[in-house]
Every structure is written in structure tokens, then in C-alpha cells.
Amino acid sequence: MAEEAEAILEVGGLVKHYPLTQGVLFRKEVGSVRAVDGVDFTLRRGETLGIVGESGCGKSTVARMLVNLERPTAGAIRYKGEDITRLSGRALKAVRRNIQMVFQDPYTSLNPRMTVGDIIGEPYEIHPEAAPRGERRKRVRELLDVVGLNPEHINRYPHQFSGGQRQRIGIARGLALRPEVIVADEPVSALDVSVQSQVINLMDRLQSEFDLSYVFIAHDLSIVRHISDRVGVMYLGRIVEIGTDTEIYDHPTHPYTQALLSAVPVPDPEARAHRERIILTGDVPSPTNIPSGCRFRTRCWKARERCAQEVPTLAVPLHLGDPAGPAAHDSACHFAEAVSFGRSAPGQTVLPEPTP
Incomplete structure (x- = not known):
């Protein structure tokens, strides 16, 4: 395109x-989804x-x-x-x-x-x-x-x-x-x-x-x-990563996208046996009580103190190097990191518990 x-x-x-409202005769708004x-x-x-x-x-x-x-x-x-x-x-x-x-x-x-x-x-x-x-x-x-x-x-x-x-x-x-x-x-x-x-x-x-x-x-x-032609990945009401199909599927930079792709079934038994599996802990937060800062931080293994304080901007991460490379696409993560998935991924690991 x-x-x-x-x-x-x-x-x-x-x-x-x-x-979200309470009351029958006098309805009062107590929150929102x-x-x-x-x-x-x-x-x-x-x-x-x-x-x-x-x-x-x-x-x-x-x-x-x-x-x-x-x-x-x-x-x-x-x-x-x-x-x-x-x-x-x-x-x-x-x-x-x-x-x-x-x-x-x-x-x-x-x-x-x-x-x-x-x-x-x-x-x-x-x-x-x-x-x-x-x-x-x-x-x-x-x-x-x-x-x-x-x-x-x-x-x-x-x-x-x-x-x-x-x-x-x-x-x-x-x-x-x-x-x-x-x-x-x-x-x-x-x-x-x-x-x-x-x-x-x-x-x-x-x-x-x-x-x-x-x-x-x-x-x-x-x-x-x-x-x-292009793919946007949504999490809890926001797009967290967007780019061409090659950028998103072969070179994802947001942890949530990486976790999603690692869960896709692989028809090749040999490739499946040597595949990295990212297992997220915890449940998706309620849309009535969105976490502060990055909304994915409660399930993210990369979460730091900054993630709870600053809302990440959906933009090309400056620290990823080559501006013309496949990792140079919009990603809403303070610690975005290029990972090459390609058609298969090596190893099977369970990632550590996310930082509260």
C-alpha cells in the first residue's frame, strides 16, 4: 500500500x-466503563x-x-x-x-x-x-x-x-x-x-x-x-502497536503483541517444539478501573516504576536504531524492544511475574 x-x-x-449509575428515583453516576x-x-x-x-x-x-x-x-x-x-x-x-x-x-x-x-x-x-x-x-x-x-x-x-x-x-x-x-x-x-x-x-x-x-x-x-495491509493491536480500549503486516508479525516491539503472536498455533510439530511461548500472568483489568500509566503494566514482565507513572505514547520508539528498519513502527511502550519472530521462534520459556 x-x-x-x-x-x-x-x-x-x-x-x-x-x-455507571446507582439509584432508582434519583440516578447518580458513580463511574464509567x-x-x-x-x-x-x-x-x-x-x-x-x-x-x-x-x-x-x-x-x-x-x-x-x-x-x-x-x-x-x-x-x-x-x-x-x-x-x-x-x-x-x-x-x-x-x-x-x-x-x-x-x-x-x-x-x-x-x-x-x-x-x-x-x-x-x-x-x-x-x-x-x-x-x-x-x-x-x-x-x-x-x-x-x-x-x-x-x-x-x-x-x-x-x-x-x-x-x-x-x-x-x-x-x-x-x-x-x-x-x-x-x-x-x-x-x-x-x-x-x-x-x-x-x-x-x-x-x-x-x-x-x-x-x-x-x-x-x-x-x-x-x-x-x-x-x-496494516494491522493495529488493541488492548483495553487503546491501540498499543500499529504497522504493516510484516512489521507486526515478524518484528513486534510491544510486549502484548509478542505475547499474542507466541500463542498462535504452529502446524509444524518440529517448529512448535522449539518455539518461545510467552505466558502472561493475571487477568485483563476491568474497563471500569484502568491501571495508571501503561494499562498493560499489570501483566507485563518489563514493567518498571515509570510504567505506573507515565502513559506511553503511540509512536516510533527512538531507541530502536535504524529508522528504516522493520522495527521502526508505532508502539506504545516505554521499553519497546524489537523481537524477530519470522515463521517460527526458538525455545519455550515462561516469563517472570510482572512488577506490581
């Missing part, structure tokens, strides 16, 4: 806090940005804010330079036509009382300018064919399709208005492994055919690497 490509989506300081707590990234035209992280780290909340299903507490989401968080009415409706979403569950995201033709054609009812009324049925049939389904099944209902076919229906609905950006929130996590590859290959082909930019959210690191 060329660095000179146009930035189609720019996210800056994105925050989403859900208030800090689901997303300062996320920054840029999506360029024709690019796929993968976002990975543990369950509960805020990935899906970011996805919902990108398509304005959730209003951010603070921050900006700029589509072609315009902050869409400040839009409403017709202006917001026009932007939503260009940013569509593919949901995680291919069954609950489809109305069981509507036929496939009505589901895929519903965007034309909301945006009638996208297709003349007399051509909508034809457009729906074309979309079914594009995603690999039989156009003759246009009058069937979602329950008459398999999981993979239902996800294809969801993708066809997302393509109906010819958007520029598609936010895919774990689109293959509910599918069988063999079907996952089919859907990923389909999305890869559609990206070239429709000139799409993807925000691809998942927890499966291998799938994200296959489809992504």
Missing part, C-alpha cells in the same frame, strides 16, 4: 465511555486495516462508532476530511451510504421474516437515489451473483441458507449502495474453517472489483495477516 494514497478515513482521539479510550488510526483508499485484540478490548465498539451506530464520547472520525461525528439528518444519511458494515453473526444480522431479495434491496428503499425502482430487482440478482449465490434464490428466507451463504448475503447487502469503506466486524468468526477461507477470498476479490477500503476486525491473527 503506497504511503501517498489518499486518507479516506481518519480517526483521532476516539473515546466511548458508558456511564471506558470501552474505547483514545484510538487513533488512518485508513487509506484501497487499503485493508486489520484490528486485533482480546475479547472486550473495544474492537466492536470502534466498529459501531465508525458507522455511527454509537455516538463517541469524544474524538473525531473524519471521512474525506469531514468530521462525521458532528453530522445529523440528511448529511449523516449521505455519509452512511459510503460507509457500510458487515456484522459478526450472519444469522441475527438478517431479518428472518424478509426474503433475501428484500434484505439486499432494503438499502435502495432508504436511499432511493441509488437505483431506479424498476431496476432494483435486477441489481439484487446481480449482487447475489457477485457474491457467489444463485440469483434464482432471491425469494428464499435466511433460514434456508447455510452460515457461509448467509454471510455472503450480508456482504451483498453491504455492497448494494457501492460504498467506499466497509467495516467488517469479525465477519468469519462464526463460520467453519473451510468456509472462512472462502469468505476471505471473496472479500479480497471484491476489494479489487469495487475499489473498497476495509476496516477488518478479528481475533484470529492468521486471518488478519492474510487480508490486511
